[in-house]
Amino acid sequence: MTFLHFSILFPFLFAVFVPFLYKKFRSIHTGWFVLLVPVLLLIFFLTQLPVTANEQTAISTIDWIPSLGIQFTVYLDGLSFLFSLLITGIGSLVTLYSIFYLDQKKEKLNSFYVFFLLFMGSMLGVVLSDNMVVLYTFWELTSISSFLLIGYWHHRKESTYGAQKSMIITVFGGLCMLGGMILLYLITNTFSIRETILQADHILQHPFMLPALILFLLGAFTKSAQFPFYIWLPDAMEAPTPVSAYLHSATMVKAGIYLVARFTPVFGPAPEWFWIVTLAGLFTMFWASFHAIRQTDLKGILAFSTVSQLGLVMSLIGAGSLAFQFDSIEKNVSIVAITAAIFHLFNHATFKGSLFMAAGIVDHETGTRDIRRLGGLMSIMPITFTVSLFGAFSMAGLPPFNGFLSKEMFFSGMLSLLELNTFHLETWAILFPVLAWVGSIFTFLYSVLIVFKTFGGKLQLEKLPKRPHEAPFGMLVPPVILAVMVLLIGLFPGLVAKSIIEPAAASIYPALYDFHGEFPVHISIWHGFTIELLLTAGVIVLGIAGYIFLPKWKAVYQLFPYKLSLNAAYNNLFKMTGRASRNITRSYMTGYLRDYLAYLFVFFILLAGGVMAYKGAFSFHPAESAPIGIYEVILAAVMIAGSVTIVFSRSRLTAIIALGAVGYTVSLFFIFFRAPDLALTQLIIETVSVALFLLCFYHLPKLQKQERPPGLKIRNLLIAFGVGAIVTIIALSANSQRAGETISEYFLKNSYKLAGGKNVVNVILVDFRGFDTMFEITVLGIAALGIFSMVKLRKSKEGER
């Protein structure tokens, strides 16, 4: 176990001690202890920077279940390094923020930080695991801890609803992903991602490739809130704001992006991958940015904007998968898309984290997040305003913030699709930049909306639950750090480009590892007068126009009533599956024993009869059977008469006596077939059971002529006839097809020699197979005890009442 393993397990181990720290040090906010974890991990990962910056990797393995090929392998390359940095870096800031956000006295801090650390550890596990099964384990742990965190205020209905929704959707995706992993395992015979990538060519020709691809994408899309699975993310905003900032903007929703990026070397060359990922991403980006504008809740806007930005990144990774179609790296236009994806991923984490924290501050200090009630906070909360401005302008893609750079690269990535002529792109390619551009206009619009609806305009003091004032210093530190990063990276992208972004891009497109020339994509604030710059100018102009005329065209949203929304579809699906399963269960679980018996018998007829018919097992050789004597015929006639009497008798007494007659006939049969022990036993047992029947009869009401629907009678008749016929057929066939010699010869020969008895039946019962007898008498004993306790206990129960 190396430090890499420890970095994953450290949050889990620390989580164990959190409740003790909480109980022991009541006066100190538990968050201060927890803060240690991400900070130490961040420092550790920063020490790994030289490794990945030189496009090298670190790896370490522990056996977990080696017999199944499951090793806990931790693998650190550019991509995992970027994610680890985000997780621990934003994690530190969010922990710091939560110390000031969550009240020490009112909140159950112990559970909050336990869930939080669980999440952090499992997220690190997701991005650092090389083994798919381990990845899946951590993947589900993120789902579970996210579920716990969303439902943190579990007494609120919205929280539990949101938690349940996110759980169902992400676990659905997680299970799909597991299916994809198993399919990949069947193709490659390994769970290791690195070894899978090496077999990429083999995978692409395999018939399981497409199902595996789709299952993987289902997992990634549900986790990363892509269309149509994004619906859980806006509802997850019921979580405390630090959680929203951490999980639902910076880390967990990027797990799906990570997965897509990680498996791009495997599936990237397949055209389906490109089409699905790019189109889903772009459409998500457009759809969510369009719908973000109608939201009135600050966090709601941010949730939709997160969905939209994730779609942007997703589409870029999809476009980047085209890189696998090129032979030479220098001319490869899709590398820009890969780099843009990574860069925007990083930028999004910074500005979205700061925006969420700012929204949390506004909520904390004014008591509301409704933008219709907010306004004019610019002069009251200047620092929060500045942070929001930086974040929002970066999100809108304005210079000089980092969002501008990645947005420019996004445009060039989408425009690069125009130059390609693989996968029939020439006809449809224009769709990509257009969708991207329109989506960006809406992005600009809602970014402006966030800032100016909250901080601009007039202060409406009477609508605010609290008197607003600037947040405490500690709460401001994390968003300010992020905002500074937004600006710094915007101005000096070289800070991260060489060390973080390029290695990450290289791990998505491994050919870059072997390429030792100049990195083919340049990230800088000024590219010259390009078409991308023109597009950004268009975004700004149209965005401002859209903002000014917003009240005029807002009516467009009337076209999307709630009834047609995906949420309504989800709720209806939920309701309908519940109702349908209830109806199905009710339709066959009637509560009538006769119905259940009918199912049993019908299945018996179908199974036994079906197998007989299918296998052609019926055979009947009358010649081999013994001759039938006159006594057998007479006894059979008596038995048939008795049975018919039982079935058709109107009174219970007749039925009981007829049953006795059948029983005694059976014992006569035993006599004729030379089984004296059986005959004796049958005689006595029949007498006893008839006596017991008579006893019951005495207490029972008269046998009633039951009024049943005639269909039921026919059904019962058919079933009874079927069972009888099947049993008869089976018995006849079995009798005609003896497989080999019976072992009775042995018993006959050896009963006296070995057991000292001449009554072979009894010797078998007590000696050769005494074990059966022992448990048969045990059964008898249990029956007696059962009757005894049933009769006696019922009495005492009545006495209690």
Next chain:
Amino acid sequence: MRRTNRKTNDVILQTTVQTVFFIIVIYSVHLFFSGHYTPGGGFIGGLMTSSAIVLLLLAFDVKTAASILPVNYLYVTAFGLLAAIGTGIGSLLYGMPFLKHWHGPVHIPFLGEIELATATLFDFGVYLVVVGVTMTIIQTIGETE
């Protein structure tokens, strides 16, 4: 088994039962012991014994029968099971597999050479269980109103 308030004089029945009871018991013991060589054995013997006791129940009533034979039949069942399992365990003590029976001639004072088998002990367990079970069932149901 139905108790009525009306007193009837069952003198013939009761006298006959007093005689027949012993004949049936002796027959059942015979069935039990002869089981290894001729039809019979613990099961039938037990059933026969309990049918004799049922006759007692019929001729008298549950209480009288219980005072004639003051036995808790649940214990009889338990003891029977114990005897059956005990024979099995006994063979373990001699290093044999569970329920391995032994048989052979034994010299007993006053009776001389007799062929005995541990299987009979096992059968005795069966006998006790059957008596206990049938009597428990009949007595329990008979006592309920």
